[in-house]
Amino acid sequence: xxxxxxxxxxxxxxxxxxxxxxxxxxxxxxxxxxxxxxxxxxxxxxxxxxxxxxxxxxxxxxxxxxxxxxxxxxxxxxxxxxxxxxxxxxxxxxxxxxxxxxxxxxxxxxxxxxxxxxxxxxxxxxxxxxxxxxxxxxxxxxxxxxxxxxxxxxxxxxxxxxxxxxxxxxxxxxxxxxxxxxxxxxxxxxxxxxxxxxxxxxxxxxxxxxxxxxxxxx
Numbered sequence: 001x002x003x004x005x006x007x008x009x010x011x012x013x014x015x016x017x018x019x020x021x022x023x024x025x026x027x028x029x030x031x032x033x034x035x036x037x038x039x040x041x042x043x044x045x046x047x048x049x050x051x052x053x054x055x056x057x058x059x060x061x062x063x064x065x066x067x068x069x070x071x072x073x074x075x076x077x078x079x080x081x082x083x084x085x086x087x088x089x090x091x092x093x094x095x096x097x098x099x100x101x102x103x104x105x106x107x108x109x110x111x112x113x114x115x116x117x118x119x120x121x122x123x124x125x126x127x128x129x130x131x132x133x134x135x136x137x138x139x140x141x142x143x144x145x146x147x148x149x150x151x152x153x154x155x156x157x158x159x160x161x162x163x164x165x166x167x168x169x170x171x172x173x174x175x176x177x178x179x180x181x182x183x184x185x186x187x188x189x190x191x192x193x194x195x196x197x198x199x200x201x202x203x204x205x206x207x208x209x210x211x212x213x214x215x216x217x218x
Contacts (some may be wrong), residue, residue, distance in 0.1 A: 003050050003149055010046025010141060014039050026073055029117035032110050033125055040129070040137030047114025047140030051197065055150040058197045070198040071188070080207065083179040091175060104175050115215055123216065135204035142167045142184070143200050144193040160188035168207050183207075 021035040051059060091100040105180050118126040150159035164184025171180045187200040194200075 001143075003053055006046050006050045006053075007145070007149070010050075010145075012044055013042045013046075017042070027113070029113045030113055033117075033129060037129055037133060040133040043137035043141040044133070044151075047137065047145040050145030051140060051148060054152070055144065058144060058148070058191070058195055060196065062196055062198055065194055065196045065199040066202045068194070069202025070206050072186075072190055072199065072203035075201050076183060076207040076209070077210045079114070079182055079186060082178045083182045084100065087175055087178050101173065107173050107176055111215070118216065127209075127212065131205050131209045135201045135208060138167070139187065139197055139201045139204055143188055144197045147188055147191060153208075156192055160185060160192065163188055 017035055017039050021031065048059075088100060088104070091103075114126050114129075147159050147163045148168070150162055153159075154162075164181055164187075167184035168177050168181040171177075173180060181202075187204060190200040190203055191197060
């Protein structure tokens, strides 16, 4: 099967899971966990197969890249925080603090439900989803597969930009759009600079881990 079919099938099934989530309702944390986990599994499978065909050398597990990715994850967290604060400040100035806070609450509603679930029962499922599954699934697909595919058809900078834009759109955020876009550019740059998928995976995971810990305990 060629890469275009892998790309179509991956996007199709992720989209179908989104529709299933809307149909079932995302008020139940368990439903959110299951739908999100299945999406990341599809991203990981489709991304790995596409990446294996396009850039198999970038899959090799490298401990040096893992260490560098961990340091990059701290930088990514700080970059995201700065972008988020800037957007929040501008939004509050233009539309008012209450309006912006309401949008932020709606964007975080699903995560807050899972955080409540983790506080009452166990943090392990949320940790596995946010710190392990999401970085692997999203980086395999967006950086390893999609960015590698686009680099064959356009410049590297354009491929990073387009991939980052699609990555941000996929998250369906308003206030968080810029933060995710900046993350996509940064992670794309890490992938291209290292020529190894594990550096952006580790950076993504460390950044998410810091956010998760702060969300749970602060």
